[in-house]
Amino acid sequence: MSKWTLGIIGGSGLYEIDGLEDRREEQVETAWGKPSDALVRGRIGKVELVFLPRHGKGHRITPTDVPYRANIAALKAAGVTDILSISACGSLQEVYAPGEFVAADQFIDRTFARDKTFFGAGMVAHVSMAEPVCPRLSGLAADAAEAVGAKMHRGGTYLAMEGPQFSSLAESKLYRQWGCDVIGMTAMPEAKLAREAELPYAILCMVTDYDCWRAETEAVSVTNVLEIMGQNSALARKAVVELAERLSGTERTPDPNGTDTCLDYALITAPSARDPEMLDRLQVIAGRALNG
Template identity: 80%
Template structure:
């Protein structure tokens, strides 16, 4: 096998993945509870994939209710080496049109009601989020998207809002002034947790609308994005298959950013003061760094 085991987190509209050989479905229980849904595993050639619908099949979970910690932990426990997020988003800039894709490389986290770390009292960790996306994985995903006909913008800032309501006009204008490129509800704390789990993470943000800042465009509603979302979902499925095919015969090497060993520089609690209960809980995502 190639050594790649891709975790695919499917966002709005992407609740299943086609084309998998040796397909199997299995439920997982993590120290942070169950993930959004059962994991679906399989392979495309020699590349293994594990798919998880972020909102559950049928879109049962709000952005706030998504069990982000359990989702990332479940993928880590399944042996995933890299995580690709597919998510719907709104455009905050004229040049990002509905139907296009932004391979975001920065985030602004405006969520307020979510558990954002695996660590806590008894074992404190501070990971760097200066470069929140794996540059290599992001480039590979963007290449795959372009190969199947998608228009990709490489790089961009994704603002994560709490939701589930869409932005007010004042908020939308403010985020544009901040220089944000797209807005969504789900990539945070997902990216932070992936980093804590030492998993290279990248996102393909699929634009469905212009939020509400554009004077000559109707404000975003669920009904007026469904058609674009369906097109985006079909494109995402093709891109995932293309990505897997492109990795066949390409042995996986470590992320050039050192993501797989980032906890070596993040754990601050003195070893003799670390809570054994926390150590046992964290072995699922940080066993390498903790030596357990």
């Protein structure tokens, strides 16, 4: 497949995409319920885009209550080939300053109240998450962000916390000791579900604060987050346009980590033991592998 259809999941502060031609909204429903909001479809140059605000317009859905499975399933059903997530985050290291961007490439999942897989009883699968981010897409997104003026850091570990409360001081210090670079509330299970759906995934993290570990800085609050978020979101919207324009002249190749066909090595339930109802539900996610 050489044609890009780019799915954009917009996080806090990013509720629209600029410059979309042939813009239209689609209300959809999946086997896992409705996504966070209507899908916004359009194109920039030769690239099709499908945009979904993670928290819904007006930021009405908490990190825990985001319908992650429905979101990924809706993007897969819409023909998306690759997903770029844009997410606000806190910095756990001095080098990542508020207003800067981090293309995280590793995650530690500390969430505990979310549905984290499409699979289950009657059809079990174990996908590899050793390399959770597509290096090709991540690099292209970082290049685009730099081109529009963002201070970009390539690589880093994202600690996903449950929320919606911010960290305690003890937690923030612990995560620093673990070697984490940024902290947020939404990249997990989003990245895991994208992998199960065989969708290459990358994330641009917009740093809004220093969490609460930095003694000389006021602890994170919504007030100071919103101020930085406005600046970051403007850059993020420009970066998406720049990325799409660059992709217009780039042939899509498979994810070098093998995400496009990862279910070939993940399905473990014997054909004779598979639940027909579960198989039917999984068609939009895993039909390529199940029917092959």
